[in-house]
Amino acid sequence: GVSKPCVHSLSTLLDTPTLSVHLVDVKSETTAHLLLHSLCWSSSSCKVLLHFVNQSGMKTSVSAMEGESLLEVVINKNLQIDGFGACEGTLACSTCHLIFEDGVYEKMEPMADEEMDMLDLAYGLTKLSRLGCQVTVERWMDGMTVRVPQEVKDRREKPEAEI
Amino acid sequence: LQVVMQLFLTVCWLLPYSLATCGLFSRRLSSASGPGPKVCIVGGGPAGFYTAQHLLKARDDMVVDVYERLPVPFGLVRFGVAPDHPEVKNVINTFTQTAQHERCYFYGNVNVGTDVSVEELRKAYHAVVLSYGAEANRSMRVSGEGLAGVFSARDFVGWYNGLPSNKELQPHLNCETVVILGQGNVALDVARILLSPLDLLKKTDITQHALDTLAASRVRRVLIVGRRGPLQIACTIKEVREMINLPDTAADMLPADFESISEALKDLPRPRKRLTELMMKTVKTESGQHKANKSWGFRFLRSPLEVLPGPDGKRVAGIRLAVNKLEGSGEDAKAVPTGQTEDLECGMVISSIGYKSLPIDPCVPFDPRSAIVPNNMGRVKDTAGLYCSGWVKRGPTGVIATTMNDSFDTARMLLKDMDSGMLNLSVNKPGGQEITALLKERGVRAVSFPEWEKINLEEVRRGTAVGKPREKFLDVKDMLAVAWS
Numbered sequence A: 001g002v003s004k005p006c007v008h009s010l011s012t013l014l015d016t017p018t019l020s021v022h023l024v025d026v027k028s029e030t031t032a033h034l035l036l037h038s039l040c041w042s043s044s045s046c047k048v049l050l051h052f053v054n055q056s057g058m059k060t061s062v063s064a065m066e067g068e069s070l071l072e073v074v075i076n077k078n079l080q081i082d083g084f085g086a087c088e089g090t091l092a093c094s095t096c097h098l099i100f101e102d103g104v105y106e107k108m109e110p111m112a113d114e115e116m117d118m119l120d121l122a123y124g125l126t127k128l129s130r131l132g133c134q135v136t137v138e139r140w141m142d143g144m145t146v147r148v149p150q151e152v153k154d155r156r157e158k159p160e161a162e163i
Numbered sequence B: 001l002q003v004v005m006q007l008f009l010t011v012c013w014l015l016p017y018s019l020a021t022c023g024l025f026s027r028r029l030s031s032a033s034g035p036g037p038k039v040c041i042v043g044g045g046p047a048g049f050y051t052a053q054h055l056l057k058a059r060d061d062m063v064v065d066v067y068e069r070l071p072v073p074f075g076l077v078r079f080g081v082a083p084d085h086p087e088v089k090n091v092i093n094t095f096t097q098t099a100q101h102e103r104c105y106f107y108g109n110v111n112v113g114t115d116v117s118v119e120e121l122r123k124a125y126h127a128v129v130l131s132y133g134a135e136a137n138r139s140m141r142v143s144g145e146g147l148a149g150v151f152s153a154r155d156f157v158g159w160y161n162g163l164p165s166n167k168e169l170q171p172h173l174n175c176e177t178v179v180i181l182g183q184g185n186v187a188l189d190v191a192r193i194l195l196s197p198l199d200l201l202k203k204t205d206i207t208q209h210a211l212d213t214l215a216a217s218r219v220r221r222v223l224i225v226g227r228r229g230p231l232q233i234a235c236t237i238k239e240v241r242e243m244i245n246l247p248d249t250a251a252d253m254l255p256a257d258f259e260s261i262s263e264a265l266k267d268l269p270r271p272r273k274r275l276t277e278l279m280m281k282t283v284k285t286e287s288g289q290h291k292a293n294k295s296w297g298f299r300f301l302r303s304p305l306e307v308l309p310g311p312d313g314k315r316v317a318g319i320r321l322a323v324n325k326l327e328g329s330g331e332d333a334k335a336v337p338t339g340q341t342e343d344l345e346c347g348m349v350i351s352s353i354g355y356k357s358l359p360i361d362p363c364v365p366f367d368p369r370s371a372i373v374p375n376n377m378g379r380v381k382d383t384a385g386l387y388c389s390g391w392v393k394r395g396p397t398g399v400i401a402t403t404m405n406d407s408f409d410t411a412r413m414l415l416k417d418m419d420s421g422m423l424n425l426s427v428n429k430p431g432g433q434e435i436t437a438l439l440k441e442r443g444v445r446a447v448s449f450p451e452w453e454k455i456n457l458e459e460v461r462r463g464t465a466v467g468k469p470r471e472k473f474l475d476v477k478d479m480l481a482v483a484w485s
Helices: A003-015 A025-042 A070-076 A102-108 A111-119 B002-030 B046-058 B076-077 B089-097 B118-124 B153-161 B185-195 B208-215 B239-245 B271-287 B402-418 B432-441 B449-465 B476-482
Strands: A047-053 A059-065 A098-099 A130-131 A144-147 B038-042 B063-067 B104-107 B127-129 B150-152 B177-181 B221-225 B249-251 B294-299 B302-309 B316-327 B335-344 B348-351 B384-386
Touching: A047 A070, A059 A070, A059 B038, A111 A130, A111 B046, A111 B239, B038 B046, B038 B118, B038 B432, B046 B063, B046 B076, B046 B089, B046 B402, B063 B432, B076 B089, B076 B153, B076 B294, B089 B104, B104 B432, B118 B432, B127 B402, B150 B153, B153 B185, B153 B208, B153 B348, B177 B185, B177 B335, B185 B208, B185 B221, B185 B239, B185 B294, B239 B271, B302 B335, B316 B348, B384 B402, B449 B476
Parallel strands: A047 A144, B038 B063, B038 B127, B063 B104, B127 B384, B150 B348, B177 B221, B177 B348, B221 B294, B249 B294
Antiparallel strands: A047 A059, A098 A130, A098 A144, B302 B316, B316 B335
């Protein structure tokens, strides 16, 4: 009974701030945290621990809310992944591409055709790839690690003498 | 001693704070003239803004100026992205944040190459990034290309999207069949706009003159022609799915085109495999259904030979196509003419065989064959301090994420050159101040970002009045009048 209203009110709260890539609506985030503390303090069900490995291999751990999308987690927690979520979660690009762990991927909700259409255009597509805007944080995901595709930028780089 | 210590500590504690405040103030007032690297970007489209975004984020002493020929920013996000794809235009929010950054300046209405030269920019800035895109189109090079009713997709898209230079296009949609040459996403955008129900388009930011023309359209059939086969098609699956889902419009494919490819299917990479499967599924489910009033279809293995005139000799009445066969397989398969030809009747031909960059300035290297600025990972060949990103760097292909990554790459390369000393930052550069003075001398007035925001507000206001997200200004003159009102 505790987790249900928590999920609902939090997701509405987190949906309202403008999903801008650089600015996090501080006020709403603070309110969300207060709400989290008042409703879920005794129950751990609302908080889910997630580990993000960014492009350069650096790991950040955050506690996410059940019901948030992974795109929202990245934005709200200010994870500074360059260019993440360019179309702001409207299934019009593939910039929120994330790679999951083997055991986790199979347990997630199946992909809609539209998600796979966009994912097919993603850099470094793998069999464990999903779009962060389409994955909702669930309780069972506690402790999972998601990876942002590594930069592949240097693979074509030629020695400087050539230019 | 204790008092002295305390005083000392207080001063120490206050000093950085007051310095920081002063720094913030002075930066706000004269950010274009202080020390620190100054970079200028030529072209205010996605490549320009993504490059600027990365540069501003990486160094907090970096000043980035963006020059744009038109008074309005965002390039092909405004003038290329289809009006019924508003989600893609969400990237404008991030570009706007970049433009509003305290170390970023937007100079619209400045034509680099005529108002100011690239040489002058190179003198005023530590580095110049060319990201001016691909403004021309590849031509079919066949006879009859100049007939009335033959358009380039680039002009047609510019017309319905309100590009000032295309406002007089006046395509007459008084024919039944339109042939589009080329099978990329632009071709599918054009096909979709031609066949979409007017009620859907009315709610988009498509220009009013396009809406009026489409309201009177007699077009019922659009054929999308490609020189190679289904396995080489250039469009992406989302756009094909949108065609399949068009209301009152049936897919008119030729089952024979797909007969021999099921064998190759299993070895394809996932994106190509899913796209092919979707087309094959459409061939199966749609054949025999003729209830819809409109239709679209792919025609494969055909190259244009000649646009055929009607009895008056002035207007297009059809197109003669060479029938091709494939040599080799997969992505690299080549189309080779068989010697056979085929004529298609149509009242309009739209060539959508690609965009093309143009040289900007004699001092900038340009490869006319591939129509790009020759570069190595964004560093322009043989020209220190000059960089490029986006279509002018890699050619006119890819989706917005491709341009984003490619622009970040160029920015990284530029930052690396600053760190390594390849770009000399020890000399102070005047940046935008010097260019502004030059422009003033030449009677050129730039449009600032706040002035664009005035245009934006007015466009949105005009749109709201007719139930659209915006009604664009089609005239540079009108844009400037609002900007400077």
